[in-house]
Amino acid sequence: MKWICSVSLAVSLSIQPTFADALFAPHALTPEARDIFVTRLLKKMTLDEKIGQLRLISVGPDTPKSAIRDMIQHGQIGAIFNTVTRSDIRVMQDQVMQLSRLKIPLFFAYDVVHGQRTVFPIPLALASSWDLDAVAQVGRISAYEAADDGLNMTWAPMVDVSREPRWGRISEGFGEDAWLTAEMGRTMVEAMQGKSPADRYSVMTSVKHFALYGAVEGGRDYNSVDMSPQRMFQDYLSPYKASLDAGSGGVMVALNAINGVPATANSWLLKDLLRNDWKFKGITISDHGAIKELIKHGVASDPRDAVRIALKSGVDMSMSDEFYSRYLPELVKNYEVSEQEIDDATRHVLNVKYDMGLFNDPYSHLGPQRSDPPDTNAESRLHRAEARDVARKSIVLLKNRLETLPLKKSGTIALIGPLADSQRDIMGSWSAAGVAKQSITLLQGMKDATAGKATVLFAKGANVTDNTGIQNFLNLYEKSVDIDPRPAQQLLHEAVATAKKADVIVAAVGEAQGMAHEASSRSDLTLPPSQTMLLKALKATGKPLVIVLMNGRPLSLVKEDQYADALLETWFSGTEGGHAIADVLFGDYNPSARLPVSFPRSVGQIPIYYNHLPTGRPYDFRQPNKYTSHYYDAANGPLYPFGYGLSYTTFKVSPVSLSAKTMAHNGRINASVTVTNTGKRAGATVVQLYLHDKVASMSRPVKELKGFKRIMLNVGESQTVTFPIKVEALMFWNAQMRQVAEPGQFDVMIGLDSARTQDAGFTYQ
Numbered sequence: 001m002k003w004i005c006s007v008s009l010a011v012s013l014s015i016q017p018t019f020a021d022a023l024f025a026p027h028a029l030t031p032e033a034r035d036i037f038v039t040r041l042l043k044k045m046t047l048d049e050k051i052g053q054l055r056l057i058s059v060g061p062d063t064p065k066s067a068i069r070d071m072i073q074h075g076q077i078g079a080i081f082n083t084v085t086r087s088d089i090r091v092m093q094d095q096v097m098q099l100s101r102l103k104i105p106l107f108f109a110y111d112v113v114h115g116q117r118t119v120f121p122i123p124l125a126l127a128s129s130w131d132l133d134a135v136a137q138v139g140r141i142s143a144y145e146a147a148d149d150g151l152n153m154t155w156a157p158m159v160d161v162s163r164e165p166r167w168g169r170i171s172e173g174f175g176e177d178a179w180l181t182a183e184m185g186r187t188m189v190e191a192m193q194g195k196s197p198a199d200r201y202s203v204m205t206s207v208k209h210f211a212l213y214g215a216v217e218g219g220r221d222y223n224s225v226d227m228s229p230q231r232m233f234q235d236y237l238s239p240y241k242a243s244l245d246a247g248s249g250g251v252m253v254a255l256n257a258i259n260g261v262p263a264t265a266n267s268w269l270l271k272d273l274l275r276n277d278w279k280f281k282g283i284t285i286s287d288h289g290a291i292k293e294l295i296k297h298g299v300a301s302d303p304r305d306a307v308r309i310a311l312k313s314g315v316d317m318s319m320s321d322e323f324y325s326r327y328l329p330e331l332v333k334n335y336e337v338s339e340q341e342i343d344d345a346t347r348h349v350l351n352v353k354y355d356m357g358l359f360n361d362p363y364s365h366l367g368p369q370r371s372d373p374p375d376t377n378a379e380s381r382l383h384r385a386e387a388r389d390v391a392r393k394s395i396v397l398l399k400n401r402l403e404t405l406p407l408k409k410s411g412t413i414a415l416i417g418p419l420a421d422s423q424r425d426i427m428g429s430w431s432a433a434g435v436a437k438q439s440i441t442l443l444q445g446m447k448d449a450t451a452g453k454a455t456v457l458f459a460k461g462a463n464v465t466d467n468t469g470i471q472n473f474l475n476l477y478e479k480s481v482d483i484d485p486r487p488a489q490q491l492l493h494e495a496v497a498t499a500k501k502a503d504v505i506v507a508a509v510g511e512a513q514g515m516a517h518e519a520s521s522r523s524d525l526t527l528p529p530s531q532t533m534l535l536k537a538l539k540a541t542g543k544p545l546v547i548v549l550m551n552g553r554p555l556s557l558v559k560e561d562q563y564a565d566a567l568l569e570t571w572f573s574g575t576e577g578g579h580a581i582a583d584v585l586f587g588d589y590n591p592s593a594r595l596p597v598s599f600p601r602s603v604g605q606i607p608i609y610y611n612h613l614p615t616g617r618p619y620d621f622r623q624p625n626k627y628t629s630h631y632y633d634a635a636n637g638p639l640y641p642f643g644y645g646l647s648y649t650t651f652k653v654s655p656v657s658l659s660a661k662t663m664a665h666n667g668r669i670n671a672s673v674t675v676t677n678t679g680k681r682a683g684a685t686v687v688q689l690y691l692h693d694k695v696a697s698m699s700r701p702v703k704e705l706k707g708f709k710r711i712m713l714n715v716g717e718s719q720t721v722t723f724p725i726k727v728e729a730l731m732f733w734n735a736q737m738r739q740v741a742e743p744g745q746f747d748v749m750i751g752l753d754s755a756r757t758q759d760a761g762f763t764y765q
């Protein structure tokens with residue numbers, strides 16, 4: 001692989017700079033050596049220098065480079081974020097080494113959420129692959145490219161479980177399920193940190209947003225969260241824990257309140273749970289400006305009070321917030337914050353710097369100036385083949401009537417839609433140092449795939465939205481949406497005329513990337529009216545209609561599902577998205593992805609998630625009864641269930657066979673199915689294991705994911721998949737908040753989605 005070759009090349013180029021103070025030079029990256037080293041260093045530091053280490057500064061208009069230089073000289077900065085070139089980073093590290101008293105290296109961080117230079121599909125799409133090898137590859141390459149740019153830390157992975165499609169940030173996470181999210185988070189951390197975050201091509205991760213940010217009320221960003229402890233521990237906290245158990249050095253604290261106490265002021269969360277119960281030794285970092293927000297949360301009277309509360313609650317480092325340096329000295333002088341508390345927070349910062357290897361070599365992720373790459377836009381260093389492969393694996397086929405797909409590479413194809421040729425949108429939000437001009441649009445991808453064989457006609461057909469309020473919102477800070485000034489009717493007319501010339505229509509519709517982002521909550525999950533009108537007009541042509549969706553959240557697609565002959569969920573698929581989608585459209589890749597989140601029929605169904613609790617009056621569509629739990633104006637389930645996705649081939653799942661009918665106390669049994677490819681093409685599928693505790697001291701979810709396996713089968717081939725079921729899979733947090741596995745009957749459900757399964761049962765003794 002290209003990145004492995006580049007690793008050895010760059011290593012051979014790097015020169016180990018000498019770290020000035022030999023007394024400080026640590027020798028081994030062990031926890032014991034780290035403790036000794038950090039203790040000695042702390043003894044040399046003044047109070048102001050310690051407080052300086054707790055400050056994380058973003059280079060920008062408020063803090064220009066000259067101000068940063070000054071602060072570095074006086075030991076007033078611990079780390080920098082939002083700077084991503086080696087030359088800029090080197091200048092600042094040089095200033096530390098040349099101007100500051102103790103020469104404590106800075107670390108450099110950035111939001112590397114789904115790639116650094118090469119943009120991979122958004123995390124929700126990565127989760128759709130259910131492919132941990134692919135996710136590991138994304139993690140390794142992202143870390144490689146980030147470290148190559150001189151970075152030491154990333155604000156990722158985002159493991160906020162979310163059942164809230166209205167929330168724009170659902171795009172940054174791995175969906176609605178704790179098990180799947182935990183697997184993804186763990187894999188990302190292991191891949192990005194590698195053997196050690198100190199390695200030349202690893203970065204330290206910072207798991208976010210701790211905690212429960214994905215459960216903001218009404219899906220409105222920054223809103224509060226109110227949740228029972230059982231639900232918290234059962235359904236939301238395990239992905240953070242799994243990512244920390246995998247060794248993540250950082251934790252970013254959430255902006256929301258939990259049961260009335262903002263996470264930034266929550267000593268139960270940051271001390272009792274994180275430090276005492278989970279034994280976390282790394283750093284906690286506030287989210288952007290979160291400390292002063294404690295005033296608006298109504299738990300701090302003024303900035304000084306906010307600083308006192310945040311530090312005492314366990315927030316080590318303050319992101320983009322001038323208040324720590326302004327008020328901590330005085331708070332210590334007045335004995336409102338103890339020196340010990342400052343020492344503890346500083347120790348955590350120094351610990352991670354030690355783990356990043358910065359005390360051995362402050363330039364470890366930089367190398368010498370002469371090794372800086374000449375192509376600043378990184379074109380020659382992109383991992384295009386890997387990005388294309390991962391993107392194909394994350395595309396979900398939702399509908400395929402009469403085998404509309406795959407398309408033939410012949411005749412005339414009309415590609416219509418506002419997202420068909422948008423380089424910016426296909427990258428998704430948080431696309432780090434990715435350059436829109438380098439991304440492949442669907443138009444480009446289809447032209448490349450059909451060159452010399454078929455004709456691809458293109459018309460935009462509609463703007464992504466005609467609502468000027470929303471257009472202005474999307475273009476508020478950057479010009480991210482191009483609005484075609486022609487009247488809507490004219491765009492529509494052109495699209496219909498183009499469609500009429502073709503044998504088949506491909507419509508690329510969905511959301512602009514800015515619609516699924518931070519601060520981008522929606523109260524309506526349908527496509528904007530400009531696009532539904534377009535689809536209606538295209539449908540009216542009578543030509544086969546393939547709808548290609550690009551979006552960052554589950555949408556309600558009842559109409560689209562009716563209109564479409566084939567429907568493909570491609571999310572925001574990254575730098576190589578256009579090629580990857582074309583691979584799927586033309587059958588060069590057989591789709592294998594599965595939804596990591598339920599798709600509601602309407603916004604009114606939310607929350608709708610597969611692992612809900614039973615009710616005393618469950619609705620049964622085979623015997624509808626008025627006094628059961630349902631809406632009278634909508635079908636009860638989601639439009640597409642969790643775990644769902646089609647293939648160009650078909651699979652058959654055998655009945656479940658269990659290794660025993662009873663599981664001994666603390667024992668284990670195996671559950672197996674045989675899956676056969678009964679169709680006409682080779683293809684991959686995801687076999688999913690769900691469990692249900694039938695009678696327990698508390699109601700237990702109707703089903704919960706407890707295992708999955710992605711398998712590849714040739715035509716006619718069968719494979720037996722065996723899931724070991726251990727007692728941990730039966731455990732839950734009971735009314736007394738103890739984690740228990742209660743004896744009794746359990747249902748075992750295995751299938752290729754959460755709705756259609758083969759079922760068996762066993763008794764736990």
Ligand code: BGC
Binds near residue numbers: 111155208287288518
């Ligand atoms: C977001 C974080 C992000 C930080 C730094 C905040 O607004 O909530 O997720 O890491 O900015 O960019």
